[in-house]
Amino acid sequence: MALRPFVQVDVFADRPGAGNPLAVVLEADGLDDAAMQAIARWTRLPETTFVFAPTRPGASYAIRMFSPKREVPFAGHPSVGTAHVVLEAGLAKPRNGLLLQEGIAGLLPLQVDAGDGGQRIAIRTPRARLLESVDAGDLRVAGALRWLPPGTLPPALMDGGRRWWVAEAADESSLRQATPDWDAIAALAAATESMGVLAFARCHGSDYQISARALVGGPAIFEDAASGAANATLAAWLALRDALPGDGGRYRVSQGREVGYDARLDMQVDADGEVWSGGRVVSVVRGTIDWP
Amino acid sequence: MPARRYLQLDVFACSAGAGNPLAVVFDAQDMDEAAMQRFANWTNLSETIFFLPPTTSAADYRIRIFTPAMELPFAGHPSVGAAWAALDAGLARDRDGRLVQECAAGLLPVRIARRDGISVPSVRSPRAQPRTVVAPDWLGAARIWGAPRGTLPPALWNNGPDWWLLELADEAAVRTLQPDLAAIAALPAGKLAVFAAADEGDAHLVVRAFAPGVGIAEDPATGSANASIATLLHQHGRLPGRDGRYLASQGRELGRDAQLELHIDVDGQAWVGGQVQAPLRGTLDW
Numbered sequence: 001m002a003l004r005p006f007v008q009v010d011v012f013a014d015r016p017g018a019g020n021p022l023a024v025v026l027e028a029d030g031l032d033d034a035a036m037q038a039i040a041r042w043t044r045l046p047e048t049t050f051v052f053a054p055t056r057p058g059a060s061y062a063i064r065m066f067s068p069k070r071e072v073p074f075a076g077h078p079s080v081g082t083a084h085v086v087l088e089a090g091l092a093k094p095r096n097g098l099l100l101q102e103g104i105a106g107l108l109p110l111q112v113d114a115g116d117g118g119q120r121i122a123i124r125t126p127r128a129r130l131l132e133s134v135d136a137g138d139l140r141v142a143g144a145l146r147w148l149p150p151g152t153l154p155p156a157l158m159d160g161g162r163r164w165w166v167a168e169a170a171d172e173s174s175l176r177q178a179t180p181d182w183d184a185i186a187a188l189a190a191a192t193e194s195m196g197v198l199a200f201a202r203c204h205g206s207d208y209q210i211s212a213r214a215l216v217g218g219p220a221i222f223e224d225a226a227s228g229a230a231n232a233t234l235a236a237w238l239a240l241r242d243a244l245p246g247d248g249g250r251y252r253v254s255q256g257r258e259v260g261y262d263a264r265l266d267m268q269v270d271a272d273g274e275v276w277s278g279g280r281v282v283s284v285v286r287g288t289i290d291w292p
Numbered sequence: 293m294p295a296r297r298y299l300q301l302d303v304f305a306c307s308a309g310a311g312n313p314l315a316v317v318f319d320a321q322d323m324d325e326a327a328m329q330r331f332a333n334w335t336n337l338s339e340t341i342f343f344l345p346p347t348t349s350a351a352d353y354r355i356r357i358f359t360p361a362m363e364l365p366f367a368g369h370p371s372v373g374a375a376w377a378a379l380d381a382g383l384a385r386d387r388d389g390r391l392v393q394e395c396a397a398g399l400l401p402v403r404i405a406r407r408d409g410i411s412v413p414s415v416r417s418p419r420a421q422p423r424t425v426v427a428p429d430w431l432g433a434a435r436i437w438g439a440p441r442g443t444l445p446p447a448l449w450n451n452g453p454d455w456w457l458l459e460l461a462d463e464a465a466v467r468t469l470q471p472d473l474a475a476i477a478a479l480p481a482g483k484l485a486v487f488a489a490a491d492e493g494d495a496h497l498v499v500r501a502f503a504p505g506v507g508i509a510e511d512p513a514t515g516s517a518n519a520s521i522a523t524l525l526h527q528h529g530r531l532p533g534r535d536g537r538y539l540a541s542q543g544r545e546l547g548r549d550a551q552l553e554l555h556i557d558v559d560g561q562a563w564v565g566g567q568v569q570a571p572l573r574g575t576l577d578w
Contacts, residue, residue, distance in 0.1 A: 005573055
């Protein structure tokens with residue numbers, strides 16, 4: 001019988017249930033790929049991560065992430081949630097406010113900020129690049145976005161490891177009330193080998209400056225509650241167009257309300273143009289997992 | 293806010309990961325319905341149950357059952373898991389292998405078998421009956437999606453949920469079946485369970501359950517469909533196993549290996565049960 005520490009957290013959340021759930025298994029040495037995949041299928045959460053002792057110099061810990069179907073090289077919300085669990089368990093300490101996560105995508109730094117109203121953790125995301133931006137007359141893209149009243153910036157295809165179409169809506173209320181055309185989004189995702197559409201709007205008078213909706217067009221079709229990597233591609237796009245909201249390259253995003261959640265993501269584009277994606281994490285379940 | 297005891301079980305499973313997961317929240321008396329629904333959505337499991345003090349002395353324990361979308365009056369796999377969890381946590385003690393569960397559907401009898409020191413619960417299914425719906429021609433053809441059909445005619449049964457039940461010729465036909473999910477979704481009820489006698493091994497029957505009509509391509513362990521199949525086989529004098537008891541294998545095609553224990557009692561009522569594993573034990577802050 002092998003008992004390992006298990007924590008189920010809510011990521012990008014000020015309170016339990018607002019964000020994106022994640023399962024974290026600590027002391028994962030000894031679990032093989034098949035066992036990790038079976039556990040990730042069994043938790044049924046978007047991602048389950050496994051924490052190992054680091055093997056590379058300077059790394060705080062090593063991580064592998066699995067969706068219920070396959071191993072994922074990198075994703076934002078599992079990185080942020082896992083760092084919270086590692087800190088809570090006392091397995092690593094930040095050096096100069098940074099943790100260094102070792103994973104398939106390489107060594108990635110995380111900022112740990114004690115901050116007001118609770119600790120915030122942000123991951124530096126892989127650099128996203130612009131693949132193409134299109135004018136509204138482009139039939140392939142316009143057809144897929146007809147349900148969304150357009151904003152100022154043209155739709156653009158960004159690649160940050162996974163590809164996302166970022167599409168501005170006219171305003172917050174039209175974004176929140178829009179009914180996505182799922183067939184069109186799925187067709188666009190397939191045709192451009194992308195995840196789907198991250199639709200966004202600029203916001204005023206709230207605790208956030210951007211509201212976003214992440215519409216995943218395939219293989220599964222769903223609206224994501226809180227998307228760290230997708231929002232990072234949006235931040236890179238806004239920086240590219242010199243259109244970042246907020247102060248000093250920092251802004252907050254509201255996401256997930258349309259699917260019963262209420263997540264907040266803290267985005268930052270730093271002086272070097274690197275994009276940090278983060279937020280608060282709440283531990284919901286703490287216990288042990290017994291998986292032979 | 294005090295932390296509540298919390299389990300994630302694996303039901304109809306002889307080992308972790310083989311069956312159908314279930315989230316179990318103890319000490320839920322101060323959670324309101326909205327909080328339960330939110331948590332059941334957050335676990336993302338097919339069902340989450342909440343333990344409450346019973347409202348009648350006739351019940352040993354009380355649960356409420358939620359899917360991510362709604363509350364259910366009754367469901368098989370959550371009830372099997374609930375009985376196991378009530379015993380494991382010391383909330384209830386069976387008398388001669390009997391417990392009474394209170395849930396939204398009322399009082400439900402539960403039986404506990406003891407084997408090799410473990411408790412194996414089974415719950416009585418609502419009585420299954422065929423519906424008077426004529427099967428489409430393609431469902432009654434000699435071959436379906438290339439697989440040879442068995443001898444029983446296809447029929448739509450109901451024991452709460454509706455399931456089309458279709459016998460195939462043998463285990464290989466069930467295990468290798470590649471169904472047309474769009475055709476199943478277009479059936480009345482949109483759900484089809486196929487079954488055949490098992491070739492060898494522990495199980496007597498192999499089962500697969502497809503429910504594209506409710507958004508589930510294939511289910512790994514289905515109490516309701518298995519209980520209806522048991523009743524159908526009983527009515528045709530074809531019950532496998534011994535003394536009205538047999539073992540069904542389901543879910544291997546999905547990488548699981550669920551085992552369901554079926555029993556038709558002297559009154560012709562179907563009971564469904566199985567082993568329960570508790571891979572995850574902890575506390576919940578919600």
